[in-house]
Amino acid sequence: MTDEAAPPSAVPAGRRAKAATIYDVARAAGVNPSTVSRALSKPGRINVKTEERIQAAARDLNYRLNPMARALPTGRTRTLGLLIADITNPMFFNVVRGAEREATRRGYTLVLAESQESGEREAEAAERVLPSVDGLVLVTSRLADDQIQDLAERGPLVVINREVEGVNSVVPELDPGIEQALAHLAELGHTAIAFLSGPANSWMNRARRESVLANAPSCGMAVAEIGPAAPTLDGGRAAIDAVVASGVTAVLAYNDLMAIGLMRAAQERGLTVPGQLSIIGFDDIFGSDFTSPQLTTVRTPLGRIGEDAVRRALDLIDDTPTAPAATEEPLLTELIVRGSTGSVDG
Amino acid sequence: MTDEAAPPSAVPAGRRAKAATIYDVARAAGVNPSTVSRALSKPGRINVKTEERIQAAARDLNYRLNPMARALPTGRTRTLGLLIADITNPMFFNVVRGAEREATRRGYTLVLAESQESGEREAEAAERVLPSVDGLVLVTSRLADDQIQDLAERGPLVVINREVEGVNSVVPELDPGIEQALAHLAELGHTAIAFLSGPANSWMNRARRESVLANAPSCGMAVAEIGPAAPTLDGGRAAIDAVVASGVTAVLAYNDLMAIGLMRAAQERGLTVPGQLSIIGFDDIFGSDFTSPQLTTVRTPLGRIGEDAVRRALDLIDDTPTAPAATEEPLLTELIVRGSTGSVDG
DNA sequence: GTGATGGTGGCAACCGTTTGCCAATTCTGG
DNA sequence: CCAGAATTGGCAAACGGTTGCCACCATCAC
Numbered sequence: 001m002t003d004e005a006a007p008p009s010a011v012p013a014g015r016r017a018k019a020a021t022i023y024d025v026a027r028a029a030g031v032n033p034s035t036v037s038r039a040l041s042k043p044g045r046i047n048v049k050t051e052e053r054i055q056a057a058a059r060d061l062n063y064r065l066n067p068m069a070r071a072l073p074t075g076r077t078r079t080l081g082l083l084i085a086d087i088t089n090p091m092f093f094n095v096v097r098g099a100e101r102e103a104t105r106r107g108y109t110l111v112l113a114e115s116q117e118s119g120e121r122e123a124e125a126a127e128r129v130l131p132s133v134d135g136l137v138l139v140t141s142r143l144a145d146d147q148i149q150d151l152a153e154r155g156p157l158v159v160i161n162r163e164v165e166g167v168n169s170v171v172p173e174l175d176p177g178i179e180q181a182l183a184h185l186a187e188l189g190h191t192a193i194a195f196l197s198g199p200a201n202s203w204m205n206r207a208r209r210e211s212v213l214a215n216a217p218s219c220g221m222a223v224a225e226i227g228p229a230a231p232t233l234d235g236g237r238a239a240i241d242a243v244v245a246s247g248v249t250a251v252l253a254y255n256d257l258m259a260i261g262l263m264r265a266a267q268e269r270g271l272t273v274p275g276q277l278s279i280i281g282f283d284d285i286f287g288s289d290f291t292s293p294q295l296t297t298v299r300t301p302l303g304r305i306g307e308d309a310v311r312r313a314l315d316l317i318d319d320t321p322t323a324p325a326a327t328e329e330p331l332l333t334e335l336i337v338r339g340s341t342g343s344v345d346g
Numbered sequence: 347m348t349d350e351a352a353p354p355s356a357v358p359a360g361r362r363a364k365a366a367t368i369y370d371v372a373r374a375a376g377v378n379p380s381t382v383s384r385a386l387s388k389p390g391r392i393n394v395k396t397e398e399r400i401q402a403a404a405r406d407l408n409y410r411l412n413p414m415a416r417a418l419p420t421g422r423t424r425t426l427g428l429l430i431a432d433i434t435n436p437m438f439f440n441v442v443r444g445a446e447r448e449a450t451r452r453g454y455t456l457v458l459a460e461s462q463e464s465g466e467r468e469a470e471a472a473e474r475v476l477p478s479v480d481g482l483v484l485v486t487s488r489l490a491d492d493q494i495q496d497l498a499e500r501g502p503l504v505v506i507n508r509e510v511e512g513v514n515s516v517v518p519e520l521d522p523g524i525e526q527a528l529a530h531l532a533e534l535g536h537t538a539i540a541f542l543s544g545p546a547n548s549w550m551n552r553a554r555r556e557s558v559l560a561n562a563p564s565c566g567m568a569v570a571e572i573g574p575a576a577p578t579l580d581g582g583r584a585a586i587d588a589v590v591a592s593g594v595t596a597v598l599a600y601n602d603l604m605a606i607g608l609m610r611a612a613q614e615r616g617l618t619v620p621g622q623l624s625i626i627g628f629d630d631i632f633g634s635d636f637t638s639p640q641l642t643t644v645r646t647p648l649g650r651i652g653e654d655a656v657r658r659a660l661d662l663i664d665d666t667p668t669a670p671a672a673t674e675e676p677l678l679t680e681l682i683v684r685g686s687t688g689s690v691d692g
Numbered sequence: 693g694t695g696a697t698g699g700t701g702g703c704a705a706c707c708g709t710t711t712g713c714c715a716a717t718t719c720t721g722g
Numbered sequence: 723c724c725a726g727a728a729t730t731g732g733c734a735a736a737c738g739g740t741t742g743c744c745a746c747c748a749t750c751a752c
Contacts, residue, residue: 037708368738380739383741391700
């Protein structure tokens with residue numbers, strides 16, 4: 001009873017009783033199918049009494065509109081494609097969650113495609129889902145700018161964490177969190193820090209690096225640059241030599257994964273964190289508080305980013321003339337101080 | 347340039363140039379639309395020369411089949427619904443990834459719906475996606491058995507991590523990993539351990555607990571049961587009092603999250619892990635190796651579970667007469683020994 | 693030369709909605 | 723009481739494919 005191997009006997013596919021159509025409802029209510037269609041999708045267009053009769057008939061027959069049949073004449077599927085580079089990257093979880101939430105709120109369904117970090121597969125996946133979705137959200141696209149622009153011409157499209165000329169994008173404001181992080185380190189007495197770069201061709205990596213470089217001087221800090229390296233645990237881990245060689249007392253890593261990898265490597269080498277090396281990550285991913293010490297990090301409002309991206313895409317689709325900017329709260333990053341930062345050891 | 351706030355000016359939705367249809371292709375190739383349809387989907391049915399001519403025309407016009415239009419007469423969407431209770435639960439990542447992979451491999455697309463841990467929302471979501479997918483995979487359903495059975499009557503359905511009478515399910519074999527875990531603890535000298543229960547109504551929790559209870563005696567160990575508690579960090583954290591009171595030297599938690607919460611609480615209370623308390627988790631989720639010490643855990647082959655579930659669903663849909671059981675390798679759990687287990691302190 | 697055979701490709705119906713157009717009916721106001 | 727407007731609901735044509743059925747033609751064996 002506990003855990004016998006899943007029995008090999010598959011249960012046969014249930015005969016899907018074919019669903020009621022508007023014709024059935026029409027017959028039951030004694031009206032024309034077109035009237036049923038209107039009763040169900042254009043409230044007020046027809047007489048209240050007939051509408052009620054139709055509603056009742058539909059309920060009786062347990063009628064459900066066939067989305068495919070509707071999509072044919074209208075060209076609208078009430079479906080949104082979400083293209084993500086790598087489901088395994090924990091930063092996506094929150095994005096997906098926010099996206100899912102906003103989509104269901106507006107009656108849309110999410111179609112998921114993973115490109116496994118490959119631009120080619122991503123283009124392929126985009127082609128595959130494009131004809132059956134009303135819009136597309138690209139989460140951390142590996143596509144070139146012009147490919148993205150082409151895609152944007154073919155339908156509503158929103159990119160997350162990247163800016164492409166002429167394409168809608170949702171990007172958080174990096175400066176607030178980075179300023180806080182730098183101020184925090186300055187306060188702790190650090191004067192020489194390093195930015196540990198992620199992938200060289202990543203728009204977000206460049207943005208983060210530039211913000212750090214731009215804001216450091218005003219805190220009286222010198223910034224060395226280390227990397228680029230893979231945005232993974234191992235990428236961070238491998239950077240330890242360079243970090244030690246650079247002689248800095250604190251590191252701002254491109255993302256949490258690298259920060260955690262670096263922390264591990266430092267500890268394995270006998271360095272104390274934060275005693276001898278302070279480390280700050282980026283994103284505040286799931287698990288960044290599992291480490292000892294817990295990771296100090298610049299949180300990105302991932303959930304709200306996903307939500308906003310979907311909202312934008314849906315506004316485009318519904319031709320809502322761009323939600324008044326006033327209602328959209330800015331997407332701010334914010335420093336979360338935990339245990340991996342401290343004052344420099346005497 | 348670095349990170350100005352996302353500009354409020356939305357780029358207008360590109361006018362989606364309407365795509366070429368088989369009629370366009372037919373005209374270009376000088377044949378009947380039905381011939382185009384056959385050329386494209388029934389290889390060999392028509393003359394090689396004409397087929398080539400049609401292929402060429404299709405390529406020229408950049409023709410793509412309209413999935414919705416195809417779905418109407420055939421009733422098949424080449425789409426699979428994935429219902430998950432909570433995207434945020436890290437155990438889903440791997441499941442989703444495996445599912446996505448197998449789905450694309452077979453030319454299917456995944457439609458995602460989250461039920462936010464609510465049975466009601468789950469039923470709703472199922473209703474919503476059901477008419478537009480060819481099958482359904484339930485990841486950690488909050489539905490009652492009979493609701494699931496009803497759903498199974500309406501179309502191909504597979505449940506993950508749960509067994510329901512008469513419904514296809516994919517569940518890993520728990521015994522191997524649990525036996526290894528118990529043997530491992532026995533070898534380290536533990537004789538009194540506890541099982542920290544997750545949600546009382548969870549099928550998987552019951553299965554794990556029963557396997558532990560069933561296998562412990564043969565290792566000469568006494569098992570106390572603690573809980574039930576929420577399957578979260580806090581749920582694990584809150585159990586520390588009960589664990590201490592029970593006087594056991596090792597704990598097997600329902601899942602990794604609880605194990606990590608418990609570890610944290612133990613350490614905060616000055617207990618050494620594994621010195622005074624050994625802890626084993628379940629699943630080997632992302633981040634379970636971020637902790638200090640890294641978590642020893644019984645790994646569940648989450649990715650393969652997702653893959654298998656999709657395979658099963660697709661076999662059901664394609665009426666493949668249940669893949670010969672021989673080809674399916676069993677889904678075994680396996681103990682991953684890391685740092686959170688050790689011999690009992692003198 | 694003829695009838696059977698098999699390979700090709702056209703015809704038209706159908707899948708379940710939506711929607712423009714129009715006819716019939718009811719409601720207005722003068 | 724009547725013309726004109728507003729409601730209401732039916733008709734039929736899409737939307738873009740699939741597929742059963744049939745006709746045509748070239749072979750082929752006899």
